[in-house]
Amino acid sequence: MRQSTNSLGHNDFTPDDGAIELNGDPLAEPGGQASDARTDVSVGELQLEDRTSLRRVAGLSTELTDITEVEYRQLRLEKVVLAGVWTQGTSAQAEASLRELAALAETAGSAVLDGVIQRRDKPDAATYLGSGKAAELREIVLSTGADTVICDGELTPAQLTALEKIVKVKVIDRTALILDIFAQHATSREGKAQVTLAQMEYMLPRLRGWGEALSRQAGGRAGSNGGVGLRGPGETKIETDRRRIRERMAKLKREIRAMKSARDTKRARRQRNQVPSVAIVGYTNAGKSSLLNALTGAGVLVQNALFATLDPTTRRASLDDGREYVLTDTVGFVRHLPTQLVEAFRSTLEEVTDADVLVHVVDGSDEFPLGQIKAVREVINEVVEEQGTTPPPELLVINKTDAADPMALAQLRRALPGAVFVSAHSGAGLTALREQLADRLGRKDVEVLVEVPYARGELVARIHTEGTVTGETHEAEGTRIRAHVPYSLAASLQEFAL
Numbered sequence: 404m405r406q407s408t409n410s411l412g413h414n415d416f417t418p419d420d421g422a423i424e425l426n427g428d429p430l431a432e433p434g435g436q437a438s439d440a441r442t443d444v445s446v447g448e449l450q451l452e453d454r455t456s457l458r459r460v461a462g463l464s465t466e467l468t469d470i471t472e473v474e475y476r477q478l479r480l481e482k483v484v485l486a487g488v489w490t491q492g493t494s495a496q497a498e499a500s501l502r503e504l505a506a507l508a509e510t511a512g513s514a515v516l517d518g519v520i521q522r523r524d525k526p527d528a529a530t531y532l533g534s535g536k537a538a539e540l541r542e543i544v545l546s547t548g549a550d551t552v553i554c555d556g557e558l559t560p561a562q563l564t565a566l567e568k569i570v571k572v573k574v575i576d577r578t579a580l581i582l583d584i585f586a587q588h589a590t591s592r593e594g595k596a597q598v599t600l601a602q603m604e605y606m607l608p609r610l611r612g613w614g615e616a617l618s619r620q621a622g623g624r625a626g627s628n629g630g631v632g633l634r635g636p637g638e639t640k641i642e643t644d645r646r647r648i649r650e651r652m653a654k655l656k657r658e659i660r661a662m663k664s665a666r667d668t669k670r671a672r673r674q675r676n677q678v679p680s681v682a683i684v685g686y687t688n689a690g691k692s693s694l695l696n697a698l699t700g701a702g703v704l705v706q707n708a709l710f711a712t713l714d715p716t717t718r719r720a721s722l723d724d725g726r727e728y729v730l731t732d733t734v735g736f737v738r739h740l741p742t743q744l745v746e747a748f749r750s751t752l753e754e755v756t757d758a759d760v761l762v763h764v765v766d767g768s769d770e771f772p773l774g775q776i777k778a779v780r781e782v783i784n785e786v787v788e789e790q791g792t793t794p795p796p797e798l799l800v801i802n803k804t805d806a807a808d809p810m811a812l813a814q815l816r817r818a819l820p821g822a823v824f825v826s827a828h829s830g831a832g833l834t835a836l837r838e839q840l841a842d843r844l845g846r847k848d849v850e851v852l853v854e855v856p857y858a859r860g861e862l863v864a865r866i867h868t869e870g871t872v873t874g875e876t877h878e879a880e881g882t883r884i885r886a887h888v889p890y891s892l893a894a895s896l897q898e899f900a901l
């Protein structure tokens with residue numbers, strides 16, 4: 404029955420004991436090389452422990468009893484079947500997309516039982532999958548005992564409801580799944596607020612859809628397909644819910660703005676101190692946190708799970724010539740990152756796009772690294788366009804060279820001539836990366852106003868040779884100079900700044 408559907412088969416996804424696992428063996432090297440290098444229990448390891456202890460337990464009810472945002476966050480996705488519509492690209496790309504959905508589902512705590520892809524020009528307007536395929540999906544749900552279907556796209560509220568009516572289990576889309584992972588992983592106050600805001604944004608137009616599906620799960624409600632003219636207590640509840648949600652959203656937005664200004668102050672201080680900043684961006688699971696750890700010795704959480712990191716971590720690091728810079732690791736991106744999330748995380752992302760240099764980390768062992776690069780650049784461009792600025796210069800870093808296929812790497816080297824190839828695990832290429840960074844950061848001059856004591860004539864000489872002097876006067880205590888100088892020199896002049 405499933406031949407006509409492109410099934411990804413059982414073995415690809417099913418954890419063999421049916422238990423819910425984080426992607427792969429949860430006991431396997433949580434911190435990779437970075438954790439080996441440390442003896443103390445780091446923050447990252449503690450976070451990982453927390454996260455593992457919170458893993459979902461199979462067999463809990465998946466019923467939702469209400470339709471408020473609180474219950475939405477308690478979605479239980481356990482035994483899931485994936486469904487994708489393949490509209491463009493090769494079949495390999497379509498399968499990779501569904502595999503990524505499986506990794507997302509597993510990160511959210513589900514066991515993936517099966518996956519199906521349907522080839523269509525575009526998703527069915529009414530039911531996402533065509534009605535025949537939707538009926539087949541119902542069969543798969545029955546035979547596997549799945550309690551949830553996850554669709555590989557963003558479905559309209561009506562599509563979700565219509566498909567639920569056919570498959571008779573909960574249907575959620577990729578957006579809801581990603582939001583669910585973010586909700587599980589958010590730890591800081593700001594991160595939690597941002598995720599909640601994104602969830603509400605997503606929920607608002609879907610309240611009715613959820614309501615219908617839920618009342619059907621609860622045993623059906625007379626006239627629930629009534630549609631037009633459906634008024635009464637239920638409707639009033641939805642209206643109340645909507646108003647409550649809008650109010651909470653407005654409050655959250657205010658709170659997020661306030662938290663951003665606190666971070667802005669910190670950043671302004673760094674800028675005044677002329678410490679250059681480097682932001683690590685990249686696809687989720689590319690190894691951004693591993694690279695931060697490798698470059699700075701920080702014990703940030705590293706996990707073979709998608710969206711392990713949500714909150715920005717900033718660490719001081721120094722280049723070989725002693726110059727200091729700050730390195731920020733932050734949330735990863737994914738193809739079709741829900742717009743609600745980009746919106747809610749805007750303040751975090753803007754900080755990233757304000758950096759002096761972007762280190763764009765790419766998983767060199769991925770099947771389609773160029774697709775990852777494109778997805779990441781799309782999000783960054785979206786953010787800087789809103790800001791009305793241009794993105795900072797980007798340094799492409801192809802990571803995981805230890806795990807990548809040498810042929811694929813050779814191709815990448817040709818396709819991406821400016822990129823640096825590294826392995827955060829083995830440390831290969833990190834020296835070259837530091838050199839590149841030193842080069843990029845050195846090129847950017849900063850303006851300084853200093854008064855150098857007469858005893859330090861050598862510094863005045865360096866300002867003249869390395870920088871561009873725009874003003875110079877001789878005061879009682881020393882030479883007062885206004886000049887554009889490289890960061891490296893600015894750092895040594897810091898104590899004489901006016």
Ligand SMILES: Nc1nc2c(ncn2[C@@H]2O[C@H](COP(=O)(O)OP(=O)(O)OP(=O)(O)O)[C@@H](O)[C@H]2O)c(=O)[nH]1
Pocket residue numbers: 433434435685686687688689690691692693694704705706707708709710711712713733734735736802803804805806825826827828829
């Ligand atoms: N083989 C290999 N694996 C790596 C390397 N760098 C990172 N990894 C692994 O890739 C996985 C993800 O690493 P993270 O550093 O958490 O990746 P991330 O980009 O911070 O991921 P998110 O925060 O989830 O977006 C972990 O299992 C790491 O051990 C590398 O150089 N080689």
Ligand SMILES: [Mg+2]
Pocket residue numbers: 691692693704705711712733
């Ligand atoms: Mg990370």
